[in-house]
Amino acid sequence: MIDGLGGAVKVNNYLSTLDMKEVHPENLKLMENPVGEFIEAVAKESAKDAGQENMASKTSSL
Numbered sequence: 001m002i003d004g005l006g007g008a009v010k011v012n013n014y015l016s017t018l019d020m021k022e023v024h025p026e027n028l029k030l031m032e033n034p035v036g037e038f039i040e041a042v043a044k045e046s047a048k049d050a051g052q053e054n055m056a057s058k059t060s061s062l
Contacts, residue, residue: 012022 008023008025008028011028015022
């Protein structure tokens with residue numbers, strides 16, 4: 001949310017445009033850590049899968 005929209009201020013501007021309640025910056029910071037850990041875990045798993053597929057395609061051509 002923050003990376004895609006450009007920061008807490010822009011997120012809150014977007015929410016106010018939609019006539020929604022703004023998110024306090026401290027709450028955004030509290031949400032960053034668990035979400036960041038999840039995104040990192042998904043990225044590592046994806047990289048692992050891509051590496052295994054790459055290795056399998058190279059070994060099958062031998």
